[in-house]
Amino acid sequence: MKLATWNVNSLKVRLPQVLDWLASVQPDVLCLQELKQEDKAFPEAELAAAGYTSAFSGQKTYNGVAILSRQPITDVQIGIPGFADEQKRLIAATVNDVRIICGYFPNGQAVGSEKFAYKMSWLAALTEWLTVELARYPRLALLGDYNIAPEDRDAHADWKEEIHVSAPERAAFAALLDTGLQDAFRLFDQPEKSFSWWDYRMLAFRRNFGLRIDHILLTPTLAADCRSCQVDKSPRALERPSDHAPVVAEIAA
């Protein structure tokens, strides 16, 4: 089973690339973030024609998440239960016996800002809810744009208390690992300076000035069956790319 996540930065703009990528990589599940469109505009028919059913939660201009799957999707849930949030950042569903959670974690803008406080409260709510979900679903995967680079090697520069690398954000990521989840990417040897996002400016992709902020976390039972996890940099080199690249994990059937 191939699981993937990709922040597409506007599904309207990126739909042709998503369809091409689905056809060539053929993931079983693809989690999308930053749809930036309302549900009525979601390209359900085009994706169905490509062999994927969809569960989605969109909104105008910002945010928006979706789960695409080649197999039937059941038990769809939108948002974090008990956490009132107008921003569409989380969708969960079951595919076969795997519970899929797709998240677009808040950016946080700047350490200490109001948006940073929102990011931290969102992370706390997610982690608290996850402890409940993990008891229900031994085979669970949390995929998405976390907007956190967990370690120094996940950032191209040696930042300390900047957004995405600050101690509180890294502590929140560590708290997710403390629930038992494992970072699929770090189950394997990886190239140095592996990132999943590069700024549009300053030729950042060409210079590999990036961050690894898109992650796939797996419960121990799924991690034991995980055979590979990689960033697919190829879509980032296309014309009009998303600033994020897809991350793919393969789970033995």
Add this chain to the structure above:
DNA sequence: ATGGCGCATGGAATGCGA
């Protein structure tokens, strides 16, 4: 490395992302 980019909105200039 902060910006120089890209997207959405709305129909120019601004907010936002990371």
